[in-house]
Amino acid sequence: MKIRTRFAPSPTGFMHVGNLRTALYEYLTAKHEDGTFVLRIEDTDQERYVEGATDVIYNTLKTAGLTHDEGPDIGGDFGPYVQSERLNMYKPYAEQLVKECKAYYCFCTKERLDELRASAKEGEVIGYDRHCRCLPQSEIDEKLAAGIPYVIRQMAPLEGESTYHDCVYGDITIKNEELDDQVLIKADGFPTYNFANVIDDHTMGITHVVRGSEYLSSTPKYNALYDAFGWEIPTYIHLPLIMGKSVDENGETVVSKLSKRHGSTGFFDLVNEGYLPEAIMNYIALLGWSPAGEFENREIFKMEELIKAFDINGISKSPSVFDYDKLEWVNAEYIKAMSSEEFLAHAKPYYDDIGVDAGCYELLEEILKPRITRFTQITEKLEFLKELEDYDIALFEHKKSKSTLETSKDALEAAIPLLAECDWTREAITEVLTGLAAAKEVKNALIMWPVRIAAAGVAVTPGGCAEVLILLGKDEAIRRLNIGLEKITKG
């Protein structure tokens, strides 16, 4: 039988990387076995409806490279794929359970439930007291006839225990007395999330339920439902949570469930910060899963390779901390692996912003590729190209190369006329400068350092002296060198 997994997000307008990783694993679980990946939108909560939120979901999946085989936008044999369009399906299933004495009408008011909870002792948490579980039929009919609002609750088993198997966590056992008589249909006639989930998963033929480990303890409730209907329980794959690390007000490092206070955790937030979608997916694939066999110790995976390498056995049980440093590294690896065309396509907007000459593209790629971990850094790396800022002549002094104001002045005086006559190529410039050093019998650094400083006006530049000069263009470069010389001369 073909594996079918589903991604069932709620349209909140925000895609958390934790949810996205769940989607990734759902996708990989299916695709590794050549199965089907289904997208279902869970939008039963009208109050939380956000305009355009479903588009965020489509866009996320698209840019993340997780293409679904069935879904609201592309259809499929198990539609509709939007829960709000399935609303009339759920109640009959619940009524069926009522008829079979596996569920019951509950007329308890919200107030009564609130009082119940309020009556709980300090620190104690109590569930529903099953007040309506054994109402006489006459009373039920009476209330129904009177139009008293009701919910439908499942009759959970009262004793014994339930065990189920999870592919990651093994056998999980829970005492049945822990199970609540959960609401299936709300007073407004809408299904609860849990109920809709089970009905949808079953009717959509979902074989593998992949979800976060926060569902580990509520899974017996789901299973009770499958059992009540006599349906086959799906294969469960619960995923460890992704945690975030932050520093609290006392300076203590705290680790907790990844959330906004840990920095950017929305997929598009990360993309906007310059992380490549492929790199993000690559990184989060490795959060909670490690490759084995021929893929052991491998860190960089294209999506097709992930599909091939993915194995449920490699999923770990313990939560993992989202590490921005490692993501940064993965992103840099992707940049380094880019072709010139790809690199330019990503860099172009930043180039245009600065106004660099197309003739410099090749050189810039060479310079920038090993130096940026995100394309957004280009602007800052090329800052020196814009305007020559006023700078402190102390910059000319460099201990290691023994550069001083004195040697810098000499170097600039000698270099400027030579450069003025020089072909403006990297090779020619390098030759002139090293030639000058040789003629003066000094180390290259004594020439390169002051020339580069005068040209850039800052100590740190991407690339070396010749590269900086080329990027500036001959006229601007010579102009800046003269300014440098003037500054030193004036003191």
Place this chain on the structure above:
RNA sequence: GGCCCCAUGGUCAAGCGGCUAAGACGGCGCCCUCUCAAGGCGCAAUCACGAGUUCGAUUCUCGUUGGGGUCACCA
């Protein structure tokens, strides 16, 4: 608080009774070098604790501690 789950360096992690306990990120050092990177080489850093089982436990069992999750007419 009840219940469930988890526990190898700072982080991601391999390990599945016997190993000098992999690898990666990060850190540090060295090399290269006109700066910054990249690259190369190297170093430091881990089995939470306590009982068992066993000839032998990181590995199996129990307990302790710590962490996380969950207890809605939310999804």
